[in-house]
Amino acid sequence: MEQEMIKPAKQENENKPIENKMREIEIEKLVFNCGGIGDKLEKSVKLLEMITKRKVYRIKSKRRIPAFTISPGKESGCKVTLRDKSEITNLLKRFFAVLEGEISNKKITNNCVCFGIPEYIEIPGLEYDRDIGILGFEVAIAFKRKGKRVKSKKIKRGKYPKRQDVTKKEIIDFLNKNFGVEVI
Numbered sequence: 001m002e003q004e005m006i007k008p009a010k011q012e013n014e015n016k017p018i019e020n021k022m023r024e025i026e027i028e029k030l031v032f033n034c035g036g037i038g039d040k041l042e043k044s045v046k047l048l049e050m051i052t053k054r055k056v057y058r059i060k061s062k063r064r065i066p067a068f069t070i071s072p073g074k075e076s077g078c079k080v081t082l083r084d085k086s087e088i089t090n091l092l093k094r095f096f097a098v099l100e101g102e103i104s105n106k107k108i109t110n111n112c113v114c115f116g117i118p119e120y121i122e123i124p125g126l127e128y129d130r131d132i133g134i135l136g137f138e139v140a141i142a143f144k145r146k147g148k149r150v151k152s153k154k155i156k157r158g159k160y161p162k163r164q165d166v167t168k169k170e171i172i173d174f175l176n177k178n179f180g181v182e183v184i
Contacts, residue, residue: 021146025166025174028144030088034137035077037070043132045078047120050129051091051137052080088141092179095139098122102182108172110165113141143171 032052034044041058048056059077061070070076082088096103098117107115118136121128143166151160175181 023145025143025145025170027085027088028083028142028148030082030091031140031142032080032082032137033077033140034079034135037068037074037076040135041075041078043135044137046129047132047135047137048078048080050132051120051123051126052082054080054082056080089178092141094124096179096181097124099181101180102184103175105183108168108183110167111143113143113171113175115139143174 032048034048035041036044045056045058048054056078057080058075059079060072061074061076062072064071068076082091095115095117099115103113103115107113116136116138117123119134120126120132120136121134145164145166147164148160150158172183175183
C-alpha cells in the first residue's frame with residue numbers, strides 16, 4: 001500500500017517542468033529623464049520630484065550644442081533612478097494606462113524598454129500644477145537576470161555571458177504577462 005501512495009507523487013513531479021531560477025527575468029531599475037535648460041530645467045526637476053518623491057540629479061552636458069545654447073559643464077537635464085520593486089510596479093501600471101496598454105516594437109531592445117509620456121497630466125492620480133505647466137518625460141526600464149552583480153562588483157569580478165541577456169521576445173512576454181501590455 002505504501003508503494004501505491006508514492007507512485008502518484010512521483011508522476012506529478014515528472015510532469016512539472018523544471019525551471020532554472022537563474023533564468024528568471026526581473027526589473028533591475030526604472031529611470032526617468034527630462035531635459036531642458038534654465039526655467040524648463042527647474043520645472044522638470046519639480047515634475048520628477050512630484051512623480052517619484054525622490055531626490056533628482058541634474059545632468060551636466062559634455063558637449064557644446066550652439067542651437068540649444070548648451071556648453072560643456074552647463075546643466076541640461078535631470079534624472080531619477082528607482083530600484084524598489086513595489087514602487088516600480090505601481091508606477092508602471094499607471095504609465096501603461098496612459099499608453100492604453102500598447103507599446104511599439106521599436107521601443108524594445110535587449111535588456112531595455114524606453115518610452116515617453118507626452119504630458120504628465122494624463123497619468124492617473126496626478127493633477128495639473130501651474131508651476132510646472134505641461135511637460136513630458138522619458139521612462140527607461142532595465143531588465144536583468146540573477147547573477148548580473150558578478151559583472152559589476154569590484155573584487156573578484158566575473159564575466160557575464162551574452163546568453164544571460166534578456167532578449168526582446170522575453171521582454172515582450174514579461175510585459176504581456178505582468179502588465180497586460182500588447183506590443184504593436
